[in-house]
Amino acid sequence: MECTIRPALAEDAADISAVILRALRETNVKDYSGEIIASVERSFSPDAVLALMAKRIVFVATIGDRLVGTASLDGSVVRTVFVAPDVQGRGVGKLLMAEIEGAARERNIRSLTVPSSVTAESFYARLGFNAVRDSYHGDERTIIMERALDDPI
Numbered sequence: 001m002e003c004t005i006r007p008a009l010a011e012d013a014a015d016i017s018a019v020i021l022r023a024l025r026e027t028n029v030k031d032y033s034g035e036i037i038a039s040v041e042r043s044f045s046p047d048a049v050l051a052l053m054a055k056r057i058v059f060v061a062t063i064g065d066r067l068v069g070t071a072s073l074d075g076s077v078v079r080t081v082f083v084a085p086d087v088q089g090r091g092v093g094k095l096l097m098a099e100i101e102g103a104a105r106e107r108n109i110r111s112l113t114v115p116s117s118v119t120a121e122s123f124y125a126r127l128g129f130n131a132v133r134d135s136y137h138g139d140e141r142t143i144i145m146e147r148a149l150d151d152p153i
Contacts, residue, residue: 002063002064004061005059005060005098005099007058007060008060010050010053013049014049016058016060016067017049019082020044020070021041023084023088024037024041025041030119031119032117032119044080052072052079057103058070058080059072059096059099059100069081069093070082071093071100075109076109076111076113077112077115079114079115081093081100081120083096093123097127101149104149105149109149110148111149112129112147112149113144113146114129115144116143124145128147129145130146131145132144132145
């Protein structure tokens with residue numbers, strides 16, 4: 001599997017949205033109710049993704065011509081890390097996170113925080129993030145995790 005990580009382009013917004021929605025519906029649904037998934041989905045329409053791209057550093061992962069993942073950096077906060085369900089577990093997320101880490105280091109950011117879904121907590125833990133607290137938005141549980149950048153991935 002030849003996976004390439006690159007900065008996101010405006011024309012990627014619809015494909016980024018599609019990857020996020022598919023991951024929410026097929027992967028995150030195991031840990032969250034349909035009501036919570038539907039609520040989160042509203043934040044990731046193509047137009048909403050395009051608006052987020054104007055505020056964050058956004059990367060995409062591609063295999064051939066297919067966009068299969070995304071991750072973004074918002075200051076020192078890692079956001080919107082999603083990988084298409086059919087390629088999860090193949091290192092795409094780890095490659096995206098390495099790119100995020102590189103972008104953070106270039107900006108002299110010394111630690112990263114990620115508001116992790118229950119679904120992704122073990123993924124971030126394998127990358128050296130530690131859970132520091134839980135956060136709730138209604139019934140939606142998010143695990144706030146942190147990692148110092150002096151620790152290699």
